[in-house]
Amino acid sequence: MENKEVARVLFETAQLLEIDGAMIGRYRSYEKVAELLGSLTERIEDLAKDEKKLKELPGVGDSMAEHIREILATGDYALRQKLLKKYPPTILELLHIQSLGPKRVALLWKMFEVATVDGLEKLAREGKLRDLPGFGEKSEQNILKGAEQFKNLSGSGRFRINTADEEAKQLAAYIQHAGEAVESVTAAGSLRRGKETIGDLDLLVTMRPGRDKQKDVDAVADYILKYPDVKRQLAHGENKVSLLLESGLQVDVRLLEKKCFGAALLYFTGSKSHNVALRGRANDVGWTLNEYALTTIKGGKTIASKTEEEIYSKLKLAYIEPELRESAGEIEAAERGTLPKLIELGDIRGDLHMHTTASDGHNSIEEMAEAAKQRGYPYIALTDHSKAVTVANGLDEKRTLEQIKKIRAAEQRVPGIRLLAGSEVDIRKDGTLDLDNEVLAQLDVVVASVHSHMNLEAKEMTDRILKAIENPYLQILAHPTGRLVLRREPFEYDIEKILDAAAKHGVAVECNSYPDRLDFKDVHLRMAKQRGVKIAISTDSHSTRNLDYIKYGVLTARRGWVEKKDVINTLPVDQFLAALRPKPQAQTAKAATRKSA
């Protein structure tokens, strides 16, 4: 069982307990463990084999360890099943409706035995909810609005990082023009942490001290509400404005004083569990941390508030980069001074995965080369699709050989950048590569990936990729999990076996930067790093503009604790080529073809 599945069972149990009116701490304990599982690099199934290791996890005691083992053994949990006899499973859907939480859902169930979104909508339309304690006409309308939104969103209500990134930049630029009173606009939240999907946007606006503070804040808030892209205003408080943009993205803008910027940035960057851990740490020494400051509990004396660095320092922690703030061991590492020195965008020297008009790209070899040169890269690899990917006009052996010649010729026309001839060769259903080894032998860089038969059983998919890795010409395994953000789940396979094989054969794995992919995630990268598997960060560009997506790959790598030394395309070109899996000697290519065929 995967960590995610165990977490879901625990989380649903927590939600049901809360609806059932359990004590706050009881359901929190389930929630906490579910959150922990989301950021664990080890498989819970492995940890559970060792009683001691399992109970070393924070928040896991005798009972919780027992529950986890039960879930692993049976796929479910008796308490959850018991609660689902009391309440229908659909009741959990109601919790996803804005303005409804466990208390109100419990009340609705008690009064009307309603547990479906449709049933709830009917009651709201008939005006039957307004007389419930704590409800009114406005509550009914909000529930109807929320129910409609819930049904429309069907998906997760999350957005790809590039969408959120672009929306944030535009809105931030707009707010900057609000007037004198605005000093700075900063994006926080999961966007700052570099998550591949963003639920909503958090923007922090610092205000210059003026004569009438509240008047300035009100003026800026009014200005923000006039942003042309606003679909609806969701909230408007003293120092917060919430909007729904036309795209469906929700934005929370906080207007604050400069003196509490650090505390606010820390708070609104999250993650939630990181914040909780920091607050616990503050409590331990008699302090309390909120979005305004770190203060003493007794007397409310401010300890730190202006910068994040200051707050971490007072908590006796090294500064933790936003990408690491997932409560995945970063606090312990900060305490010990063993945090990684994360890779930076400027460390990347070459992009190793891109397409040209030869297959399904929009630009020529020369155009890609020029664009890469402008971005300061000393080298790139041009890797068009191979013939099996017919929809992308993949290249067969003959066309690949011609493409190699064209790349060599283009190198003369675009001086100042080394153009490596590559291919994104398809891994066929049976694990063989889609180009003859004689042709692969003539390429500088062989990138390989799966583009078809993505629903194989785990065993078959694992064997398929293991077989591909055993081909001595495969050097980089591209988009290794096949996940498409918000559209397709990753392949089912044994990723540990794949990574062990990659380590053994010197195959690098790709951290694919294309925002629709970003499929090799933080946890995968950490697993790769632990095994000493080399990492390549590439864009999978299909046009010159896509080359900028490299920043999302670097963010993702940073989330995976990746350092410059872990990434092969941070090396100068000669060292990079030497770091690739060495190719068999040319004369053995034919024999290798026969063997792998």
Add this chain to the structure above:
DNA sequence: GCCGTTTTCGGCCCGACTGTTTTCAGTCG
């Protein structure tokens, strides 16, 4: 259900906002 220089009971992160109320409960992040 977990945890502990506030340690075996009693708390569990904390504050803003909303909509309902006349001081607060519930939701949200």
